[in-house]
Amino acid sequence: MNEPPAQKAKSPFPDAAQRKAAREAKREAVLLAAVRMFNERGFHATSLDDVALSLGVSKPTIYHYLGNKDQVLLECVSIGLAQLQQAAEEARRLPGAGIDRLRTFLERYAQVNMDDFGRCVIRTGEELLSPASAARFRAKKREIDDALRALIEEGVADGTVAAPDARLLAFTLAGALNWPARWFDPAGPMSREDAARAMVDVLLQGFAPRP
Amino acid sequence: MNEPPAQKAKSPFPDAAQRKAAREAKREAVLLAAVRMFNERGFHATSLDDVALSLGVSKPTIYHYLGNKDQVLLECVSIGLAQLQQAAEEARRLPGAGIDRLRTFLERYAQVNMDDFGRCVIRTGEELLSPASAARFRAKKREIDDALRALIEEGVADGTVAAPDARLLAFTLAGALNWPARWFDPAGPMSREDAARAMVDVLLQGFAPRP
């Protein structure tokens, strides 16, 4: 009864769907290799020859899967931004007090910023992208920022969040939780989850002692 | 009685000290023009020809005052770092409770990061500098970070600062107060001082309501 699927899985003759998936996998491998090198050495210090070499292929192969260097970077940051956006949507859908939903989002936000694609979002200045790509980049970041601000305002509305100025609080929180993109070392003593939770705790409680 | 000085000031024949000062002024003008363009367009997108043109001179003139592009950048970040270091020393010398000294430092820190040279410190990744310059850059940043951590620990010691983990608090505060280098607009509605104070307030109090 399960023979045909077994054969199908083993067959060296992929069908159309499998071929498409394989192509997609290669595309993603290129993006992953690229984003790691961008994060490590910086965008300008990474040539597409380097990226190709690290994958054991040649530069035109990259151009076969992605248009040009600008597009490689745009795809990388778009993946990171999609992760953040998903975190925002999940938090927005959550029931409960404003502060708890905000907290959930912030922790996830910090975690993404410690990962390959999230780090790239933070480290990528707009000047690295073409004007057209920079505009799309800015628009997406704007959406995340709006979501954060909305979450804050909902918390203020239900009285669980204290914020004299939602905009400023949003920038402050974002800044604190973006910074791990620069300093966090996954090989260090703390896990992403622990670091994220500890940072959000500090931001929530403040560094003045509570009675 | 004041005739000789008056003549001296008016004289079109500068003495040695004045010539040295003029040279220094030119050097600084180059650095200011450079740092502004670096902040605006990014380091790689700014050629020294651009900087020279904006000052109405030619590229070799810049090389006459500064060694090369790497050194231009190193000087720029060094100026910003010196401002931060000064803020740290002043706070360390201050009398009073740990939390107040920390607060003073943090506000000044934020203000510097909204200014030309401070912004450049934040926006400059180590990959932009030569290995030798990057090492010096890292060492100086390290000193600032140590000073911040010391201030925090002194506050914890005298019971005015609550910090389960001084290292993590330092990163969190630094991140929040670095971020204005990316978003703050001096032409906007808020002054640097107001923005700095408001951000530090949020960090001090936390966004959970206090009873």
Place this chain on the structure above:
DNA sequence: GAAAAAATCTACTCACGAGTATATTGCATT
């Protein structure tokens, strides 16, 4: 099995921008 399409390579072009060789002018010191 032939034709078309996909995947990949080698070997180029071309622009840009850092850094330099060298000339010119003028002030400074003797």
Place this chain on the structure above:
DNA sequence: AATGCAATATACTCGTGAGTAGATTTTTTC
């Protein structure tokens, strides 16, 4: 007056790396 140094310019070199042309091989489709 002669020599030398400071300041500046013009006009180059030269490396690097993005992007491309065109050939080659493999796979798919008919």
